[in-house]
Amino acid sequence: MTPGRPKVAIRGLGMTFTTPDKQVEVLRGIDLEVREGELLCVLGPSGCGKSTLLNVVAGFLRPSEGEVRIDGELVTAPNPRRIFVFQERGVFPWLTVEGNIGFGLWRLSEAERRERVAHYVALVGLQGFEHAYPQELSGGMKQRVEVARAFAVDPDVLYLDEPFGALDSITRLQMRRELLRIWQREKKTVLFVTHDIDESVQLADRVVVMSARPAEIRRIVTIDVPHPRDLSSPRYIELRDGIFEEIGLAHRV
Amino acid sequence: MSDSAARSDDRLGATARVLLPVGTTILALLLWQLLVTLTRTQVFPLPAEVLRGIGELLRKGVLWSYVGDSLRRVAVGYAVAAVLGIALGVPLGRSATLERLVNPLIQVLRPISPLAWMPLAVIWFGISDLAPIFLIFLAAFFPVVVATANAVRTIPPMFFRAAQNFALPRGALLRRVLLPAIVPRVLTGLRVALGIAWMVVVAAEMLGVDSGLGYLILDSRNAGKRYDLVVAGMLMIGVIGLLLDIGMRRLERLPAVRWGFQE
Amino acid sequence: MRRRLALPPAVLPALGVGLFVAAWAAAVALSRTRLVPGPLDVVRALGELLAHGLLLRYLVASLFRVTWGFVLAALVAIPAGIALALSRRAEAALNPLVQVLRPISPLAWIPISILWFGVGDGAAVWLIFVATFFSLLVTVIRAVHDVDPVHKNAAWNFGLDRRRLVRQVIFPAILPQLIVGLRLALGIAWLVVVAAEMIAVDSGLGFLIVDARNAGNRYDLVVAGMVMIGAVGLLLDTLVRRLERLPAVAWGFSG
Numbered sequence: 001m002t003p004g005r006p007k008v009a010i011r012g013l014g015m016t017f018t019t020p021d022k023q024v025e026v027l028r029g030i031d032l033e034v035r036e037g038e039l040l041c042v043l044g045p046s047g048c049g050k051s052t053l054l055n056v057v058a059g060f061l062r063p064s065e066g067e068v069r070i071d072g073e074l075v076t077a078p079n080p081r082r083i084f085v086f087q088e089r090g091v092f093p094w095l096t097v098e099g100n101i102g103f104g105l106w107r108l109s110e111a112e113r114r115e116r117v118a119h120y121v122a123l124v125g126l127q128g129f130e131h132a133y134p135q136e137l138s139g140g141m142k143q144r145v146e147v148a149r150a151f152a153v154d155p156d157v158l159y160l161d162e163p164f165g166a167l168d169s170i171t172r173l174q175m176r177r178e179l180l181r182i183w184q185r186e187k188k189t190v191l192f193v194t195h196d197i198d199e200s201v202q203l204a205d206r207v208v209v210m211s212a213r214p215a216e217i218r219r220i221v222t223i224d225v226p227h228p229r230d231l232s233s234p235r236y237i238e239l240r241d242g243i244f245e246e247i248g249l250a251h252r253v
Numbered sequence: 254m255s256d257s258a259a260r261s262d263d264r265l266g267a268t269a270r271v272l273l274p275v276g277t278t279i280l281a282l283l284l285w286q287l288l289v290t291l292t293r294t295q296v297f298p299l300p301a302e303v304l305r306g307i308g309e310l311l312r313k314g315v316l317w318s319y320v321g322d323s324l325r326r327v328a329v330g331y332a333v334a335a336v337l338g339i340a341l342g343v344p345l346g347r348s349a350t351l352e353r354l355v356n357p358l359i360q361v362l363r364p365i366s367p368l369a370w371m372p373l374a375v376i377w378f379g380i381s382d383l384a385p386i387f388l389i390f391l392a393a394f395f396p397v398v399v400a401t402a403n404a405v406r407t408i409p410p411m412f413f414r415a416a417q418n419f420a421l422p423r424g425a426l427l428r429r430v431l432l433p434a435i436v437p438r439v440l441t442g443l444r445v446a447l448g449i450a451w452m453v454v455v456a457a458e459m460l461g462v463d464s465g466l467g468y469l470i471l472d473s474r475n476a477g478k479r480y481d482l483v484v485a486g487m488l489m490i491g492v493i494g495l496l497l498d499i500g501m502r503r504l505e506r507l508p509a510v511r512w513g514f515q516e
Numbered sequence: 517m518r519r520r521l522a523l524p525p526a527v528l529p530a531l532g533v534g535l536f537v538a539a540w541a542a543a544v545a546l547s548r549t550r551l552v553p554g555p556l557d558v559v560r561a562l563g564e565l566l567a568h569g570l571l572l573r574y575l576v577a578s579l580f581r582v583t584w585g586f587v588l589a590a591l592v593a594i595p596a597g598i599a600l601a602l603s604r605r606a607e608a609a610l611n612p613l614v615q616v617l618r619p620i621s622p623l624a625w626i627p628i629s630i631l632w633f634g635v636g637d638g639a640a641v642w643l644i645f646v647a648t649f650f651s652l653l654v655t656v657i658r659a660v661h662d663v664d665p666v667h668k669n670a671a672w673n674f675g676l677d678r679r680r681l682v683r684q685v686i687f688p689a690i691l692p693q694l695i696v697g698l699r700l701a702l703g704i705a706w707l708v709v710v711a712a713e714m715i716a717v718d719s720g721l722g723f724l725i726v727d728a729r730n731a732g733n734r735y736d737l738v739v740a741g742m743v744m745i746g747a748v749g750l751l752l753d754t755l756v757r758r759l760e761r762l763p764a765v766a767w768g769f770s771g
Contacts, residue, residue, distance in 0.1 A: 086666050153674065357529040369725050454621070491619050
């Protein structure tokens with residue numbers, strides 16, 4: 001692991017939404033550093049503001065307070081060097097798999113583009129589906145298209161906002177494995193938002209546990225289990241239960 | 254800095270939302286004035302002349318009666334179209350057989366402009382109020398039937414199964430499940446049909462009636478090239494049409510109906 | 517829908533049409549009218565028009581005007597709609613003007629259009645343009661607003677400039693709704709051309725109806741004209757529906 005200098009530096013971030021009748025404070029006092037090449041999970045219940053956090057870091061929203069810097073530069077707008085992966089509905093329905101993956105590559109020559117697309121089609125395991133349209137694909141496949149599209153432009157950072165939320169639990173497990181495989185190959189910095197405790201412990205180097213709204217950082221848990229992680233190992237279970245407790249949940253149903 | 258491809262302007266302040274349309278309207282009026290004076294046309298009216306024309310109509314007492322007559326014809330034709338349209342649309346939506354039977358007729362009759370029915374309308378109804386009302390009925394009828402049939406066809410089957418489960422008798426099924434379920438879409442269809450009906454009234458009033466906004470427009474030109482009254486009539490038609498549309502949209506916001514518009 | 521009749525697909529529609537024609541013939545016979553034609557009279561009239569070559573000529577004239585007005589309106593309304601929808605300021609500024617002009621029946625424009633273009637093709641094309649333009653404009657604006665923000669955000673993320681955004685995201689995204697809008701607008705254009713021809717020109721299917729009545733109470737020709745209008749209108753509509761099946765567009769129609 002490269003000794004990280006902070007790739008992403010978030011300081012004093014706060015976000016308040018103003019509507020005609022009220023003000024809603026969604027984020028408060030977020031201080032966070034993400035190291036280069038790290039896979040960081042932001043974990044919290046639905047609606048707590050973690051998606052807002054990701055959108056601010058990605059540059060889609062301006063924070064009410066504080067700032068985000070990437071490689072020292074202030075973030076004010078989205079940028080192709082940092083790609084946001086939405087859920088599978090982010091895939092463009094009017095383009096084929098090839099068309100989607102090559103979407104951000106218009107600056108390359110035709111030959112380079114084809115080569116790049118072929119590489120990423122193979123990387124996500126969609127060979128044979130290059131000319132398929134998204135409506136012919138399953139949810140998991142569409143998600144892979146979107147991930148491939150994001151990686152194809154060779155960004156520094158990737159933001160994933162509950163990307164596997166719309167998938168069934170079996171596909172979700174497979175996709176987690178896929179993501180880890182691609183991440184280890186491509187060595188990008190990844191910020192991953194989820195409400196699934198197991199998902200966070202399975203994937204992340206560090207898990208940032210968020211409180212409910214207004215969201216603050218409760219705790220940052222370092223997952224020091226090497227990949228591939230054994231889901232029944234004592235250390236894994238210990239870390240996971242620790243997070244359960246942090247969130248205040250009993251681990252019996 | 255930012256390419257801001259997708260972010261053009263963010264929320265507009267309340268002042269901007271009022272000033273901008275007012276500003277463009279004033280600009281449009283000025284442009285109108287400019288073009289008329291520059292081209293030195295003898296016939297096309299200036300904005301001020303149009304206003305004077307409206308005043309003249311008011312003074313002669315015809316303005317309100319013309320508006321009233323047009324509205325009345327639309328109201329009658331539209332009401333009949335709405336009732337019959339829904340009455341036909343419900344069974345059409347429920348029975349695929351009936352739909353296949355009737356559909357080709359609807360598809361062929363629908364593209365025929367109401368005006369093309371004019372000669373027949375005159376034979377059947379003579380030169381009276383009924384002929385334009387018939388044309389308006391025709392214009393509004395088809396959109397209502399199609400919208401209603403569509404609405405009925407797309408009711409989620411689980412509603413019917415729930416009704417079956419609760420052993421609802423036929424009449425109650427209609428009243429308590431089907432009709433409430435189709436209200437949002439039918440309302441949209443009714444709004445569209447009203448717009449069409451209002452558009453057709455101009456054509457309909459060319460059938461030898463002697464009142465109404467459509468009559469005003471044609472007569473003003475034919476009887477004396479009074480283009481100021483022509484444009485006045487056009488503007489009034491536009492404004493009333495807009496008000497009708499806004500009114501219908503208000504109906505769509507009632508809570509009993511609003512659920513159908515929130516996806 | 518309790519019992520399902522297992523009939524070949526063409527039977528029911530044919531039956532429906534057949535019943536209608538039979539009822540029509542009966543009504544004409546029973547009322548002993550001398551003016552309203554029966555189905556046979558209409559068929560004979562169609563034959564007559566065909567023999568004289570008038571049918572084709574009038575049909576072409578009507579289609580010609582529709583095409584011009586419709587294409588011109590589309591060429592203006594689609595870019596204008598996209599531009600308006602993407603700029604909140606422009607839309608707020610121009611919306612009231614559009615909303616007031618829109619409900620004005622194309623036919624109300626007749627005196628003005630005759631004034632500007634004289635009696636003839638120009639006036640008819642202008643009327644069709646006006647009618648189609650507003651319908652398309654409203655459709656395009658709504659379609660652009662309906663584009664999933666996720667797609668717009670993705671375009672922003674990938675660094676697309678305004679031109680690319682429109683070309684690669686907005687336009688493909690609105691295509692399904694646009695085609696539906698074009699189909700409706702074509703329907704409106706067809707309605708308007710007939711009306712326009714009844715008043716402002718001297719050829720075409722609309723003119724046929726007016727002329728047939730004025731020149732000699734030939735109501736069989738009148739109804740023949742109506743049947744042609746209905747049939748061609750339906751044909752145009754069916755053709756545009758075919759477009760909805762293209763893969764680049766079909767995605768928008770699969771529920």
